[in-house]
Amino acid sequence: MILAATSSHPAGPPVIMLCAGYGTRMGALTATTPKPLLTVAGRPVLDHLIERLLPLPRLGDLHVVSNHHYVSAFADWATAWNARLGKERLRVHDDGSRNADDRLGALGDLAFVAARLGREALAEGALVTAGDNIFRFSLAPLWQGLTERRETTVLALHETDRQRLRRTGVLELDDDQRVLRLHEKPQDPPSCWACPSIYGLRPEALDMIEDYLAAGRGIDEIGRFIAHLVDHQRVGAVPTHGERLHVGSPQELLDADRILQRG
Numbered sequence: 001m002i003l004a005a006t007s008s009h010p011a012g013p014p015v016i017m018l019c020a021g022y023g024t025r026m027g028a029l030t031a032t033t034p035k036p037l038l039t040v041a042g043r044p045v046l047d048h049l050i051e052r053l054l055p056l057p058r059l060g061d062l063h064v065v066s067n068h069h070y071v072s073a074f075a076d077w078a079t080a081w082n083a084r085l086g087k088e089r090l091r092v093h094d095d096g097s098r099n100a101d102d103r104l105g106a107l108g109d110l111a112f113v114a115a116r117l118g119r120e121a122l123a124e125g126a127l128v129t130a131g132d133n134i135f136r137f138s139l140a141p142l143w144q145g146l147t148e149r150r151e152t153t154v155l156a157l158h159e160t161d162r163q164r165l166r167r168t169g170v171l172e173l174d175d176d177q178r179v180l181r182l183h184e185k186p187q188d189p190p191s192c193w194a195c196p197s198i199y200g201l202r203p204e205a206l207d208m209i210e211d212y213l214a215a216g217r218g219i220d221e222i223g224r225f226i227a228h229l230v231d232h233q234r235v236g237a238v239p240t241h242g243e244r245l246h247v248g249s250p251q252e253l254l255d256a257d258r259i260l261q262r263g
Helices: 024-030 045-053 071-085 105-121 140-147 209-214 222-230 250-261
Strands: 015-018 062-066 090-094 126-130 133-135 153-158 169-173 179-184 193-195 198-201 236-240 244-246
Touching (some): 024 250, 045 062, 045 133, 062 105, 090 105, 105 209, 105 222, 169 222
Parallel strands (some): 062 090
Antiparallel strands (some): 153 198, 169 179
């Protein structure tokens, strides 16, 4: 049984896991099972993420945003986790979407759950993450940026494979580990620092989402929102070396399973 670390201090920022996509690239694998609950090394993808989250000090509640099609699957999974944790720390939110045509998008879902939680619950910001990554390194430095340095913080994950860099956000940093620019899926990557889909967003960053959406800048790619954010406020980066397994296609699912199975 995996339990959260206990602390006499009040809970800190919550975690918001954006899991309301329809997993169309996965084909029949996601007919009834959402992509974040597909099995890698005998466990759902999200289980691997939660194991990285639970040791973080002063961790707030964990919130999963689902579409209506998959909400019962997430609810069953959350019930099992809460039984193991001994308290209701994992909560599922139904964004009401019933098909890929009426989905809210990642940013729309973030705005949806932020409005549900309210300003008091987000007084220290939130750790926001996609549900299809497995991180094989500690998330403590990212958490410290959010909770101790109290600044919006992203991971700068060292990546030497230029093909992978062309499929993700790529960061330009200054000597003070500040993000100067984020390039979304650049053909000519300007650095070796990839930006995975996990972000520590302070309240002043969360406050900008509604205006960003109202301006019609796009509902789905949080990386583009981070790129916009950099122009208006400081965004810090945590240079990190480690392995991230992205589960976005059947082949990536097989690859992740093979890597974790061999330890």
